[in-house]
Ligand code: RIB
């Protein structure tokens with residue numbers, strides 16, 4: 575059965591793979607894309623979304639612009655992590671498609687009201703626009719069929735401060751609005767939360783890019799490496815593979831620069847795969863709240879697993895998965911889709927990559 579998805583992203587490198595994964599999935603239909611400020615400003619997120627849709631020859635899908643800033647604090651972006659434009663070293667063609675006339679928050683509200691109980695929400699960026707939508711439509715948790723959130727860190731170190739994860743850190747007030755709003759949701763409406771605890775086990779490596787290129791029938795098959803200079807660019811014959819390689823290589827460099835290895839944590843495409851198939855994840859219910867006051871811990875996601883607070887669970891936190899099964903599925907779907915989109919591209923320039 576096709577899942578109709580409201581996708582809320584801060585496109586970013588791994589958000590880009592989440593979008594491509596959904597476009598490549600026969601069991602997914604994107605009802606609309608909310609462009610949320612986070613990795614890069616909202617306007618750049620929207621451009622990135624439109625550019626990937628055009629490159630992927632996607633049907634007309636609404637891309638709405640989110641709020642410029644978080645609910646209560648100035649925006650903080652992270653171009654050092656995702657590249658100057660949010661898509662690593664990729665230089666995506668400037669899109670012709672235009673953004674929607676309605677805001678991201680309004681798109682959330684209108685879509686859930688028009689399709690009550692049918693849509694799956696997937697948030698892979700800060701929760702600013704979902705929080706704004708909840709303020710306009712408090713019944714949103716009941717009107718959504720399911721919500722999946724990439725965010726937070728529970729029994730795991732943060733990636734932004736010692737205890738905080740980026741999406742929550744950018745807009746902790748919004749995260750509190752969202753988790754409070756789901757505090758009385760019935761068990762089948764609790765958000766599925768893909769936190770760093772699990773997403774930092776989803777480690778993409780150069781061999782995964784090779785498998786993607788092979789599956790797409792792209793040439794030449796390139797091996798990216800830490801020795802590649804920043805100005806190197808893929809010459810893969812398949813445009814999806816070419817731009818994906820340039821995007822992900824920046825993310826490899828970033829993780830390598832922090833001694834995490836020449837790899838990239840694929841937070842967002844994992845959350846997308848769970849949104850389409852929750853059976854990929856083992857979850858545990860907990861009551862989640864957001865620390866807003868701590869001098870050292872502000873924006874920390876706190877999980878009460880044992881009911882100490884006496885409040886009902888408002889989240890199902892992913893505590894287990896099979897990364898190999900996820901990568902097999904992601905590579906098959908994106909690789910097959912890339913091949914179908916660009917079947918007969920001439921063999922890429924056989925000379926070695928631009929240095
Ligand atoms: O902490 C990881 C999350 O922050 C991912 O969604 C990444 O894209 C960034 O938004």
Ligand code: CA
Pocket residue numbers: 583584585586588589613698699842
């Ligand atoms: Ca993201």
